[in-house]
Amino acid sequence: MKAYVKAISYHLPEQVFSNEEFFRLFPESRDNVNLRKLGISKRHIVSPNETASDLAVKSALKLFEEHAVNKEDIDFILFCSTEFDHHIPTTACLIQGRLGVSTHCGALDLNLGCSGYVYGLSLAKGLVETSGCKNVLLLTASSGTKTLHPKDKSSRYLFGDGAAATLISSRPEQDGIGVFVFGTDGKRGDKIIIRDGLGRYPLTSGSMTDTADEYGNITNHASFYMNGQSVFNFGLRIVPAVIGELLAKSGMSMDDMDHVVFHQTNQFMNDTIREKANIPVSKFISYLEPCGNTASSSIPIALYEGMVSGRISTGNTAMLVAFGSGLSWAATTIKL
Amino acid sequence: MMTTEEFTKALEAEFEDIAPGTVTPDTDYRTIKGWSSMHALIVIAFADAQFDVLLTGSDLKSTNTFRELHQLIQEKITA
Numbered sequence: 001m002k003a004y005v006k007a008i009s010y011h012l013p014e015q016v017f018s019n020e021e022f023f024r025l026f027p028e029s030r031d032n033v034n035l036r037k038l039g040i041s042k043r044h045i046v047s048p049n050e051t052a053s054d055l056a057v058k059s060a061l062k063l064f065e066e067h068a069v070n071k072e073d074i075d076f077i078l079f080c081s082t083e084f085d086h087h088i089p090t091t092a093c094l095i096q097g098r099l100g101v102s103t104h105c106g107a108l109d110l111n112l113g114c115s116g117y118v119y120g121l122s123l124a125k126g127l128v129e130t131s132g133c134k135n136v137l138l139l140t141a142s143s144g145t146k147t148l149h150p151k152d153k154s155s156r157y158l159f160g161d162g163a164a165a166t167l168i169s170s171r172p173e174q175d176g177i178g179v180f181v182f183g184t185d186g187k188r189g190d191k192i193i194i195r196d197g198l199g200r201y202p203l204t205s206g207s208m209t210d211t212a213d214e215y216g217n218i219t220n221h222a223s224f225y226m227n228g229q230s231v232f233n234f235g236l237r238i239v240p241a242v243i244g245e246l247l248a249k250s251g252m253s254m255d256d257m258d259h260v261v262f263h264q265t266n267q268f269m270n271d272t273i274r275e276k277a278n279i280p281v282s283k284f285i286s287y288l289e290p291c292g293n294t295a296s297s298s299i300p301i302a303l304y305e306g307m308v309s310g311r312i313s314t315g316n317t318a319m320l321v322a323f324g325s326g327l328s329w330a331a332t333t334i335k336l
Numbered sequence: 337m338m339t340t341e342e343f344t345k346a347l348e349a350e351f352e353d354i355a356p357g358t359v360t361p362d363t364d365y366r367t368i369k370g371w372s373s374m375h376a377l378i379v380i381a382f383a384d385a386q387f388d389v390l391l392t393g394s395d396l397k398s399t400n401t402f403r404e405l406h407q408l409i410q411e412k413i414t415a
Binding site for chain 2: 028029031032034035036038154213214215217227228229230232233236269272276
């Protein structure tokens, strides 16, 4: 049996954090017209009591309704996030209970950020093609804005919360998910990190000590930190190389791709990488303006909106390239 | 190879919030009104696109003026 992406739905939390609100909080940024290059006008933000799994459950329910999926047919749940409900049990197990999916369903958490969607697809493909699963529910979710320091203006401009549900199903012949390329550089794990609060560095009073970078972004070791310049360089160097590697491994060329979808970091970074990788604008799918960077959900959200807008059609081939914290990256192709 | 003046003019054009002719090669680029991390990313993208040179955050910290930046890029090209 072969795996393919059968359906995608997504959910964004109700509360909106607009650019206007951002500029009220950070008035010194109001005149920075260069921010427009980032291509974001608003982000959706979780409420204080809302979790990533809450968003994931809502995206799954939407998938069931929107695509007439019988939840009894789900035989595996993959939950990809960096925010989980408890240390124990596995959040995917709790999601199985909340969704009322069969107890014959397997469930697994996957702790990855922005690269997570492609990793999730690879696991789902393995479950379908080697373990006999027929319908894998891949849930990606981020409530990461809760981890942002209130005065970390760069991150607060970029990131939004959201979740996506992707149904990966089996079919007899046609391959719907292609080969994969993976990569990891844990030596640069500190470039995107929430350092304190788990095994390596428990929370202490020092975790709350604020530090500012030269651009006035304030954070601490209990909050999210991203070295924007390092991550930008990481994307510029890794993504074109990964694309070359994927094309060589798959025996395909860029001409075989109807679309290319990157993790939606921000429009400036993605356009810069796109130009460096010689990807035609006509193939490039972007969806950032109404939701910002939604971590591992950004690719399925962009795919969904591409399909809704008519840019992506059934039968199209799309290259997916995801990269982020870890540092971690992965790429594949899907035939929709 | 771009002259320092051409380099300054070309990089200035990438910053959409300053009028043409505002800066000179000896302008401290951090004194540009509203200098932000976004400007730093524009510099990095410019160096990559124009010269295929990778500028790190440390590289930026080691320079102040457009002239110094141009010199650093030239050094990286010939290194």
